[in-house]
Structures are given as C-alpha cells and as structure tokens.
Amino acid sequence: MGKHNLKFVKPLTSVMLGVAVLTSTIAVQPDTAEAASSSNYKVNKGNLVSKTTGKIVKGTKTYKGKIYKNGKFLNGLKAGVFYKKGKKATGTYKGKYYSKGKIFTGLKAGIYYKAGAKATGSYQGKYFSKGKVFTGLISGVYYKKGMTGTGMYQGEYYSKGSLFSGLIDGVYYEKGSKATGVYNGNYYENGILFTGLQINTGYLYINGVLNNGLRLLNGNLYKGAILNDGVIQYDGKWYKGSSLASGTITTPDGKTITVDGGVEKPSSGSDSGGGYQSPLSIAINQAINALGALSYSNTNPINSLSKYDDARTQYDKANKAVQEAFNKGAVQENFGSILLKLEAQKTEINRYEKVLDDGKQAINKAKAQEISDLITAIDNTLETFKVDVDAARKAYNALTVTQKGFVEHLSELEDSEAAVEVIIIIEALNPNSTQAEIEAARAACDALTADQLKLVNNLSILEDAEAALNVKIDIEKAHKVIDLIAAFGPNLTEANLDDARTAYEGLTLKQRSLVNNYNELVHAETAFKESLRITNNLVKNATNPVSINIAQLAVTKLLNGKSKDDLHDKLNLAKAVIDASMLMPVYFINKTIFIATTGGMGSTVTWIFNGQPTEVKNGQISTEVIAGNTLEATVANNNQTVTVQFIAKEILGIIVFEKKMNSY
Known part of the structure; x- marks a missing residue:
C-alpha cells in the first residue's frame, strides 16, 4: 500500500x-509511425541505435541477421551458442572450441575436442592426450601416434601397446626387457642365444642349445653339456675324462693301449699293418662315403620336385653321418675338400626352396594387387559405391596376413568406409525426420576428415533436409507470433501486447517476414501508446x-x-x-x-x-x-x-x- x-x-x-479546456480538445488519433522493430534501428559508428532517438538500443536484438547486445555486436555466449561479431562463430572461446556456434566434439585440424575442450581419450581408433595424438605410456599401454605401438620405448619393448614377452628379431624379451632364461627350448642371456658355460649349472650351451656331442672348450673335452667322463677318442686323440690321456687305457671296445698326450704308442711286437680300426675311424669312413654320394650343386642344379626330394634325402644322410663322426671326435681335417660338397648341395637346396618361396610370394603379391585394384576402382559417383566398398573390404579380410602386407591404398578404403557410414545415415533422412536426426547427420559429417567428406555423395539430401528444417522452424516460430497477434480481441491486455512484441523481436529477419499480421500489432501498440499518453x-x-x-x-x-x-x-x-x-x-x-x-x-x-x-x-x-x-x-x-x-x-x-x- x-x-x-x-x-x-x-x-x-x-x-x-x-x-474543461483540455477535455474539449481530446481526440485519440493513432500515430502512423512504426512501433519498435528492426526497421526502427540503424547502425551508427558500429552501434545499433534507434532511428527515432539516436540512442543505443538496450537488450539483445537481431538486425540484418546479426545479434546485438546493448547496441554492440554480441561477442560471447548466448543460450550456450557462441557468437562473434553478432554471428554464430567457429573458434575458441574461454578455453572451449565451438563450430558454427555449437560446442564441438570431434576432430579439427588434427586436434580432438570433447564438449569443446581439448580431450584425452580414444576417438576413431586413436588415443589423444589434451587433444593431440599421443605417443608414450598411458596406464601401462604404449601408444605411437595415437595407435597401440610396437617397438622400443624407454628401454623396453612393446607389441601392440603391451610389454612384450617372446622373440623379436632373435632377441628374447620378458615383459619388455631383454631376458635370461629358457624360451622355446633355447637358453638366452640378456636376450641373446647363449654360447658358453652357464655360470650356475656349468652346462655347455652352443647357440642356446645344450651341447650335443664332443666339443673342446678351454682345453677341456665336453660330451654333451657336461665334462666328458671315461675314455673316448676325439680328433684322433684319446681322452680320459676331460683331459688328454697318458699311460695305459682301455678303449670303449675293450682293447688296452698305451698313449702319450692322447696319441697311441705302438705296442711292442705288433706288426706294421696293425688291423685295429677305432669307432672314430669307422664313423669318418661312413661319412666320407655319404659325402661322395652327393650329386647336386650349381653345376648339376635341381630343376624338379623329384630331384629336390632326392637332393634332400642325400643331404640329410650325409649331414647325419658327418655329425655322428664329429660327435665321435672327428674334425674337419679328417674329411678334406670333400666336406665342401655338403655345403654345395645345401646351397643348391636353398636356391630351389627360394624358387618355391618366390612363387608363393608372387601369388601373395598377385592376390594383394587384386585388392589394391578393387580399392582404386572405387568411385563414389557410382550407384554401386557402397557395394564396391563392402566388396573390397570382404576381399581384403579374406587375405592371409602375408598377403595383407602387400595391399596398397588401404587408407583410401578406410576413407571410403567412413564416408559410406555417413551416406547411410543421410539416406535414412526423410520428410518426417526429426531435428535431432538431421543434426546427428550433420555431426557425422563434421567428424569426417576433408578427404572423407569429399566422398559423401549425397550431401545435397542433408542440405535439403537442413533447409527444410530451417523453413519449418522459421514457420513455427513465426506462427507463434502470428497466433499471439491473432488472439487480440475485446479482452486485449497490455501484457498481450508486450508478449507479442517480445516474441516478434526474438525472430530473425526471415522469420519476421513471415508474420503476416504484424501491422495489427503495430496498430494496436500505436493506439495503446496514444491512449496511454492522453490518459497520463x-x-x-x-x-x-x-x-x-x-x-x-x-x-x-x-x-x-x-x-x-x-x-x-x-x-x-x-x-x-x-x-x-x-x-x-x-x-x-x-x-x-x-x-x-x-x-x-x-x-x-x-x-x-x-x-x-x-x-x-x-x-x-x-x-x-x-x-x-x-x-x-x-x-x-x-x-x-x-x-x-x-x-x-x-x-x-x-x-x-x-x-x-x-x-x-
């Protein structure tokens, strides 16, 4: 009160x-001037002002498609939309990235944004940290350029992002570090196949495997992985235990002989012909015979599978005989130049196997080339674009791992697949599509790279849908104002006028042009203002x-x-x-x-x-x-x-x- x-x-x-004088002259005449609207504004020195008063227009107004706030271009956020110089803008504002006014999620210039902020996490198969493709460790996973990486990082070896255990290029790793231990039956020290005496067990290893047969190391004779025990002949000399024998010994076949420094001394009374042949001599002779049977080399090449089988049989027999002779103590000098035939036949076998491998490789490359050709033949302008992309992917998936390694243009297939996904989304649009569905299709387009977007062959459908949606929105918003004005009647109130004016001012220029009864609002406002002036x-x-x-x-x-x-x-x-x-x-x-x-x-x-x-x-x-x-x-x-x-x-x-x- x-x-x-x-x-x-x-x-x-x-x-x-x-x-009495005043009331005798009262007559309410409507003012012919327009009520406040965009036609009442103008821009003066960068400020939106009233044409009538020349004063800066207060509040938020739309003029010629641009938003003004208190006479100045709106720069900043309004209802969550980013404006710059009065228009929906793309760019960074207060630490967040916007695209066409909306807060952005996706990739822009290789930077990953989520809800406008440079984000950390996985997106489209890659890992990002603070918006950038990440290289390094996250939660124990190694990433290289955003992908789970394979290779050395900070002294440890990773495979597909995880610490690796196993063999890579002949090096043994355990949880990423070069390891010591047995792997697949072979012994490694610091990741390398070990040759020598294992310090803890005293066992002899050769290239990671326990020694097999007789072998001298540091003047000691080993039989297998341990020092020799007993009498045995090696390299023409007799050993007792791991050392050269001297004195009277009993050979494995029960003969008693006298040796000095491992060399047998003739027994008194024996004739010069001798007659005793040791197991070593027998083994050497058998090996020489097997070597003599070898018949393939570069001068007599293998040119058929039957010859390959024959060469492999000869080689395996000769190699076995030589190894048995070595195990009994033979050395290379016992065989002379004939031992070269073993290596020559092995070389010829390898040559022919490479021919076979090259044939397989040629097949692999040919298969891969077929897929490469399918990919390069994909044409996004054809009606068969989606079918062709699907066919290329299925054909690629059917290849072996080796064949896949020869396929070229795989990134082009991936780009086409990304485009097809968006094409399918756009194809689903129809006259009854909701605003959310249309905006989702646009968001899918925005998430593509520039190259991928070029492959989307039905963008016009989306653009037409967006245009139709904008028209629908314009009509709906305009009709709300039309209905407010059309509701004017005998019970019209000042609040009705204010509501209609506020709603009209909130429209864009295009939407305002659709308000076909705007003059009724102007007339009602003018009449009310004049009545109010007189009554005041x-x-x-x-x-x-x-x-x-x-x-x-x-x-x-x-x-x-x-x-x-x-x-x-x-x-x-x-x-x-x-x-x-x-x-x-x-x-x-x-x-x-x-x-x-x-x-x-x-x-x-x-x-x-x-x-x-x-x-x-x-x-x-x-x-x-x-x-x-x-x-x-x-x-x-x-x-x-x-x-x-x-x-x-x-x-x-x-x-x-x-x-x-x-x-x-």
Missing part, C-alpha cells in the same frame, strides 16, 4: 477551467473531482495491465489528497471536535488524538482539547493513503486547530 505526504493542492477553480496527461492534471472523473473514465477504457494499474494508483492518491484537503476540525466549548466532511471522493478517514486512536460519531469527537494537543487524520482511498496533521492553539481564549506546514 502506497503512503504519501501531500504537499500542495491547486485551487479548484483553476483546475476545473484547465480540465489527464491523470497528471486530475486535482479536483471533475478532472478526476474525466481521468477515471479514460483510465477505465485503457487496456488492462501494469500501466492501467499504475494510473489507478495515481488517481486513488489524487482522490485521497482532495478528500484530505477538505478536512478542517473545529473545537466547540462543549468539549466536542466537529469534523468537516471530506471532498466526496469516497476515501475513509481514521483519526488519532494525542497519539491515541479515537472514535468519530456523527462527525464529532468528544474530548477536551487544550493548546498543544495534536490531531492526525489518515485518509485512505483504496490502496493509497495520505496523512494530515493539526495542532491545537489558543487564540483570544478560543481553541482552534491549525494545519502543520507541509503536513500532507
């Missing part, structure tokens, strides 16, 4: 004359009953709303002021205060005498009054009140009430 102190009341006669003047000058009644009639005819309510309050206050101005208490000698009537404006009056509420009966207050007593009247008209204060004074023995200065 408003409460006011009335300070001044104009003489009634002058007010009545002024009102009437209320402003309403200081007596006649002018108040005229103003009351004008206010009643205004549209319901805040303006009307405010004017009602002003009129109620004016009524209370008039009624208060007519109050004049008179004190009679019979101890009675007579209250003069109010101005007839329907106000209610409550009285307080000497600070205490007092009752008025028949226009009188029964009480004794002396000089200095106070009397206060509160005049209320609906929700508006004024107060009038009086003070009792004694003049020539008579008590009179005098208004306090500026008391209302």
Whole structure:
C-alpha cells in the first residue's frame, strides 16, 4: 500500500477551467509511425541505435541477421551458442572450441575436442592426450601416434601397446626387457642365444642349445653339456675324462693301449699293418662315403620336385653321418675338400626352396594387387559405391596376413568406409525426420576428415533436409507470433501486447517476414501508446473531482495491465489528497471536535488524538482539547493513503486547530 505526504493542492477553480479546456480538445488519433522493430534501428559508428532517438538500443536484438547486445555486436555466449561479431562463430572461446556456434566434439585440424575442450581419450581408433595424438605410456599401454605401438620405448619393448614377452628379431624379451632364461627350448642371456658355460649349472650351451656331442672348450673335452667322463677318442686323440690321456687305457671296445698326450704308442711286437680300426675311424669312413654320394650343386642344379626330394634325402644322410663322426671326435681335417660338397648341395637346396618361396610370394603379391585394384576402382559417383566398398573390404579380410602386407591404398578404403557410414545415415533422412536426426547427420559429417567428406555423395539430401528444417522452424516460430497477434480481441491486455512484441523481436529477419499480421500489432501498440499518453496527461492534471472523473473514465477504457494499474494508483492518491484537503476540525466549548466532511471522493478517514486512536460519531469527537494537543487524520482511498496533521492553539481564549506546514 502506497503512503504519501501531500504537499500542495491547486485551487479548484483553476483546475476545473484547465480540465474543461483540455477535455474539449481530446481526440485519440493513432500515430502512423512504426512501433519498435528492426526497421526502427540503424547502425551508427558500429552501434545499433534507434532511428527515432539516436540512442543505443538496450537488450539483445537481431538486425540484418546479426545479434546485438546493448547496441554492440554480441561477442560471447548466448543460450550456450557462441557468437562473434553478432554471428554464430567457429573458434575458441574461454578455453572451449565451438563450430558454427555449437560446442564441438570431434576432430579439427588434427586436434580432438570433447564438449569443446581439448580431450584425452580414444576417438576413431586413436588415443589423444589434451587433444593431440599421443605417443608414450598411458596406464601401462604404449601408444605411437595415437595407435597401440610396437617397438622400443624407454628401454623396453612393446607389441601392440603391451610389454612384450617372446622373440623379436632373435632377441628374447620378458615383459619388455631383454631376458635370461629358457624360451622355446633355447637358453638366452640378456636376450641373446647363449654360447658358453652357464655360470650356475656349468652346462655347455652352443647357440642356446645344450651341447650335443664332443666339443673342446678351454682345453677341456665336453660330451654333451657336461665334462666328458671315461675314455673316448676325439680328433684322433684319446681322452680320459676331460683331459688328454697318458699311460695305459682301455678303449670303449675293450682293447688296452698305451698313449702319450692322447696319441697311441705302438705296442711292442705288433706288426706294421696293425688291423685295429677305432669307432672314430669307422664313423669318418661312413661319412666320407655319404659325402661322395652327393650329386647336386650349381653345376648339376635341381630343376624338379623329384630331384629336390632326392637332393634332400642325400643331404640329410650325409649331414647325419658327418655329425655322428664329429660327435665321435672327428674334425674337419679328417674329411678334406670333400666336406665342401655338403655345403654345395645345401646351397643348391636353398636356391630351389627360394624358387618355391618366390612363387608363393608372387601369388601373395598377385592376390594383394587384386585388392589394391578393387580399392582404386572405387568411385563414389557410382550407384554401386557402397557395394564396391563392402566388396573390397570382404576381399581384403579374406587375405592371409602375408598377403595383407602387400595391399596398397588401404587408407583410401578406410576413407571410403567412413564416408559410406555417413551416406547411410543421410539416406535414412526423410520428410518426417526429426531435428535431432538431421543434426546427428550433420555431426557425422563434421567428424569426417576433408578427404572423407569429399566422398559423401549425397550431401545435397542433408542440405535439403537442413533447409527444410530451417523453413519449418522459421514457420513455427513465426506462427507463434502470428497466433499471439491473432488472439487480440475485446479482452486485449497490455501484457498481450508486450508478449507479442517480445516474441516478434526474438525472430530473425526471415522469420519476421513471415508474420503476416504484424501491422495489427503495430496498430494496436500505436493506439495503446496514444491512449496511454492522453490518459497520463489527464491523470497528471486530475486535482479536483471533475478532472478526476474525466481521468477515471479514460483510465477505465485503457487496456488492462501494469500501466492501467499504475494510473489507478495515481488517481486513488489524487482522490485521497482532495478528500484530505477538505478536512478542517473545529473545537466547540462543549468539549466536542466537529469534523468537516471530506471532498466526496469516497476515501475513509481514521483519526488519532494525542497519539491515541479515537472514535468519530456523527462527525464529532468528544474530548477536551487544550493548546498543544495534536490531531492526525489518515485518509485512505483504496490502496493509497495520505496523512494530515493539526495542532491545537489558543487564540483570544478560543481553541482552534491549525494545519502543520507541509503536513500532507
């Protein structure tokens, strides 16, 4: 409830004359000027201003397709959309990346964004860290250029991102480190096949395998992996245990002989022909015979599978005989140049096997070339594009691992597959597609690389769908405003006008052009503003009953709303002021205060005498009054009140009430 102190009341006669002159000339004429709209704006020195006032336009407005805020281009966020110089923009704002105004998720210039921020995580099969393709370790997984990597990293070997255990290029790894131990039956030290004595066991290894047969190492004879035990002949010399024998020994076949430094000494009484042949001599002779049977070399090449089988049989027999002779103590000098035939036949066998391998390799390459040709033949302009891509992928998947290694243009197939996925999404669009479906198709396009996007052969369908969606949205938004204006009627309110204007201002220029009843809004606003202007003047000058009644009639005819309510309050206050101005208490000698009537404006009056509420009966207050007593009247008209204060004074023995200065 408003409460006011009335300070001044104009003489009634002058007010009545002024009102009479004013009301005789009142005629409500609609202003022909347009209401505030984009046509009321212009740009002056980079600021959006009102054409009428030249002042900067407050609030958020759209003008010629650009958004302004308080007269300046909108730069920043509005409803989660990024604007730059008034338009939906692409770029970074406050640490987040936007694309066409929307917060972006996907790849831009090789940087991975998620919800606008440079992101860490997997995207399209690659791992990113803070937006960049990652190389290094994450949670124990090794990435190289975003892919799980294979190779050495920080002194450890990884395979497909994980610490590797096994053989790579002849090196043995255990959990990424070069290892010592047995793998696939071979012994490694620091990752390398070991040759020598294993320090813990004392076993002899040759190229990772326990020694097989007889072998001298550091002057000691080993049989297998351990030092020789017993009498044996090696390289034409006799050994007892691991050392050269001297003295009388018994050979494995039971003969007793005398040796010196491992060399047999002739026994006394034996004839020069001898006759004893040791197991070593027998083994050497058998090996020489097998070597003599070898028949293939570069001068007698293998040229058929049957000859290959024959050569392999000869070689295996001769190689076995030679190895047995070596195991019994033979050395290369025991065979002379005939041992070269073994290597020559092995070389010829290897040559022919390479011919066979080359044939297989040629087949592998030919198979791979077929797939490469399928990929290069893919044409995104053909109706068979999707079928051709699928066929190329199936053919590639059917290859062996070796054949796949020869396929070229695989990245082109992957690009085509990515494009096909988007093509299928776009194909699913139809006149009934939702906004979410259309936006999802656009997001799928945005996630492609530039090369992949070029392969999408039905972008026009998406563009048409987006255009149709925009038209639909424009029509829907315009119709909302049309409906607001069309609803104007006998019960039109000021709020209805404000709602319609606000909705219209929120439209784009294109959407506004679709509002076919906009002139009705302008007309209604103009009429209301003119009525409000006239009524404001009437209320402003309403200081007596006649002018108040005229103003009351004008206010009643205004549209319901805040303006009307405010004017009602002003009129109620004016009524209370008039009624208060007519109050004049008179004190009679019979101890009675007579209250003069109010101005007839329907106000209610409550009285307080000497600070205490007092009752008025028949226009009188029964009480004794002396000089200095106070009397206060509160005049209320609906929700508006004024107060009038009086003070009792004694003049020539008579008590009179005098208004306090500026008391209302």
